[in-house]
Amino acid sequence: MKDQTTRAAIGIDLGGTAIKAGLVCRDGAVPARQGIATEAGGGVDHVLGRIAGLIGAMRRHAADLGVELEAVGVGMPGTLSHRAGVVFAPPNLPGWRNVPVVERLRAATGMNVVMENDANCAALGEFVCGAGRGVRNLVLLTLGTGIGGGIILDGRLWRGSNENAGEIGHQIVQLDGRPCNCGQRGCLEAYASASQTAARAVEAIRSGQASVLRALVDGGRPLTSEDVVQASQAGDELARRVWEETCRYLAVSCLNIQHGWAPDCIVLAGGMSGAGELLRRPILEAMDKLASKLLGPLPDVRLARLGNDAGFIGAALGVLLEPG
């Protein structure tokens, strides 16, 4: 039997604008990587062809490096079936409907292919070689356009009976609250995603409240959560309130995660986690105010460490940790 560290998998992160690929070892090391444009407009066949090409390139890297390849892991957003290898309607790939990605890529490459939700990939990546290294149980939130969740229990991904576990962004934190894209009201995602943070700022500005961000909104430039964070740091009162509300809702969700799963740590990932301590610190402060002192210590909230590599690293690790 070979040394485990020489075994590796190809990880693919399929996004709406870019496809990232890497050769990933069991310890999370990445001896080779490559990124190309998705060219999503070309349609399903075109994109799958581009992925197959990337897989071919990674196989050549593996051969050059003398690395033994196990399989290919593909991470992508949206509801999908890991078991069936089918993605239903990915939000970032218009026109994709019930695409049997795994079967298609197996046929195209002759390799064993496994598919996984992007938040699950991020959780696996952070668990093995990121913010959750060394723990047994973690819950990860991806804070981006939406809010996704990935759950590692006892060292394994928890998918639930229907493979839809971990939709923490759609846990309701305010009955009859703000409408969510999913159709529910009061979901965490309806308040605290990057896009809804920006949307709440735009709504407050449009309602007539003063803010340095008004010029951007009036100028037609789409507001981002980074704009809100920066304006808040610069002393803008509206931005400060909007950002504080985002962090309070995330604090509620972290407390709910603690009361539910009691993991070793909660990891904040996704684009909005780029705000770093400007995100983590106000969440900790809000938790301290909101939490019961009777129910044990506050959760250990950490920032993700793998950044944009989490997707392909986690996709590959999913294959390496749960072979077959």
Place this chain on the structure above:
Amino acid sequence: MKDQTTRAAIGIDLGGTAIKAGLVCRDGAVPARQGIATEAGGGVDHVLGRIAGLIGAMRRHAADLGVELEAVGVGMPGTLSHRAGVVFAPPNLPGWRNVPVVERLRAATGMNVVMENDANCAALGEFVCGAGRGVRNLVLLTLGTGIGGGIILDGRLWRGSNENAGEIGHQIVQLDGRPCNCGQRGCLEAYASASQTAARAVEAIRSGQASVLRALVDGGRPLTSEDVVQASQAGDELARRVWEETCRYLAVSCLNIQHGWAPDCIVLAGGMSGAGELLRRPILEAMDKLASKLLGPLPDVRLARLGNDAGFIGAALGVLLEPG
């Protein structure tokens, strides 16, 4: 090796007014049972002595029946450490503080003793031989004075890193909502426990709203959730609104459980689940209105089947399923 069904454990359900005990087989069969008053006023030593006496009686039953005894499982409410065998401050046993129940009962009986939270016991009991028989993953809510939770994942109790997982009653469903006994605001328990359901009815009556329940409240008789259900059935508008709100919050929690764990089923247990379909049906109706159709089917919500036996059956099964 003996046939597994001849192996049994003694289950103890330690409550504030009664101690229930049973000889429980691996399949949940109960060949012998006995209940006595707790006599909590007698203090820790007195109560532990009564439990030791019950254990002795159960051992004699086991000997008479030719049943091989594994150990003793003790179920009780309140925060406790299963690992350390210590109960911290059980709400129904005033004066108990950090009592090493397991060590004391081991010394008194010479038997292996294991302690478990009552909601966890109920979850184990319903999982093995109640409403969750045949599933792999289940979340159970105990609806009583408070709201507890028990979680079975992949056939095993999930306790979390700090043994405090499953505090679903203290998941916040309404930021800045109603104060909870735990010190937080907006917890599920602050709305939808049996006692808070009654409390909300009393508050509405005291605020001047009309209700057939006013006579009870004015007469000084403590209102119960059963009173609210009955009045609601009899057409009382205030009671109907209060009960509907209880069921809506429970519906939110069921959706959040589904989005979080995606179990095979959710089991409603505890005193208030005695309302049966008068509880389950309005929860299903509320979920149907509140849920997103994009996030998969509604959770499978079931009523507990073991009733008052769940405590000692689950305590014993905990020992039999996770020996050592």
